[in-house]
Amino acid sequence: MKLTLLNSTLKADFDIIEKEMELAIQSEIELLQKASVQLLKAGGKRIRPVFVLLSAKFGSYNIHTIKNTAVALELIHMASLVHDDVIDDAELRRGKPTINYTWNDRIAMYTGDYILGSSLEYMTNIHNSLAHQILSNAIIEVCKGEMDQIKDKYRFNQNLRDYLRRIKRKTALLIAVSCELGAVTAGADEKTHRLLYKFGYFIGMSYQIIDDILDFTGTEKELGKPAGEDLRQGNITLPVLYAMQDEKLKSRVLKVNEGTTKEEMVGLISAIKDSGAIDKAYSVSRMYLKKAIHVLDKLPPIKAKKTLRDIAFYIGKRKY
């Protein structure tokens, strides 16, 4: 997240959350501590905490209670990344070696378990049964997303619906829930937290589609991993689905497997870029972005609303 989008009060609150995250993952077990710190220091955009804080502004905002929601959600996200990297056999994330690559699958497994456990522990600080139901549901969907990811790998005959369901579970839902829970735990009314959920959902869909586009258009430096890595790992994303509408390109895509080299990918990536698939994917992302902005229009005119709009447009234009 580009922090210039946030004002100085929010920045200070954001520091509180970052410090709280460090506390949350502390462990007496040296290896676990090392692995968790490596993960935390690798950064990330922390968009979930940002959305929690901004959504809480629509209720009675108190950083000392809302921080629990923000930390719990970011930790669920981090835990899912660690297990995802095991499933994807990923070596790099955000330019840093993954836990499974630095150590092994086993250590990645229990680092993920540990971070999920810490997240659940933070959740017990939230005294709101609706919040607990929403969070349990979110964890279920994250687990299901993990399963979808396994099931749909190298399954080239999947359709747009499969893709959209997968990115909903993988990304959009947790962003939607971040917006919803920010409002719920700050005591905002039902209409407001339902609108914020919708906003988060649309933004999350738009965000993930752009992420999937960047896998083709980004440089290795920007991505922190080689371009085309998603496809090489068998993750069939929106640009790939559009590219396969061209029969010639489809036959090339169908040949991709774990053994495909980086060099072979270079040619395929540029063919996909030339096919118009990227533009088509962008237009779907823009459609979701528009829907998000439309939802935002229905919310009361507080300062946080403008920041949410700025973030939405920033996400639409982001390059990494």
Added chain:
Amino acid sequence: MKLTLLNSTLKADFDIIEKEMELAIQSEIELLQKASVQLLKAGGKRIRPVFVLLSAKFGSYNIHTIKNTAVALELIHMASLVHDDVIDDAELRRGKPTINYTWNDRIAMYTGDYILGSSLEYMTNIHNSLAHQILSNAIIEVCKGEMDQIKDKYRFNQNLRDYLRRIKRKTALLIAVSCELGAVTAGADEKTHRLLYKFGYFIGMSYQIIDDILDFTGTEKELGKPAGEDLRQGNITLPVLYAMQDEKLKSRVLKVNEGTTKEEMVGLISAIKDSGAIDKAYSVSRMYLKKAIHVLDKLPPIKAKKTLRDIAFYIGKRKY
């Protein structure tokens, strides 16, 4: 669980739960389905569901609502076993090959994740916010137990307190919660569910101590894995702590590591058996059993109370 301890109505309800478990783990992903079914078919004593049902008898018992609690708890337990086997590098459980041994650590990781996800899904059928809080807490403790297990492996200078805390998290807590939640979700009063929690806690402690004794006194056929396997894997249990009170025996125990052969273990096991350590451990188990029976005395005199008492004594005498 020896089903002869249950009457025919309970047996029928127990079948409902077994069928529900099969439904719960169904997956479109072939590998995941295979791994989960292998785990389910390997059986287990299903003591958590039994305690849920019996405790629910202290409230308004309805199998169609209470089954959700029973299934959710048994699935949490199963998920933790799968990840535990990865941590312990275990090849066998209940005489059947483990998932990590049959496939690998990665598949075991996501089978465990999947079963935990299914468990959380069952929990959403429970409309009781106290129940959700208790369950979240239980999952946290199970995660912490997993971490304790990693931290305390081959740490021979641990004391009785470390051991008791570990088995509380590993076993007693989930049994306590099974008893508590059976009562809570059946709408029993607070005094009753607090007593049942205590009963379950004491029974769980007693149960795990006996499990740890059986690792030394059981045969490979009874245990479904070689005797002494816990110690060889670095799990320091109560008999080992007592055995180490003898300096000579201590120096032999300290030499145990992952490379210790089955043959070397045979001599050590018989020395531990001769040291009086087993008797001492049994007396601690009996102490917990007595406390459990004492708690039971305070509960209303319904039929389920007698069954709980029978199960308690059965656990005290079990051979596998």
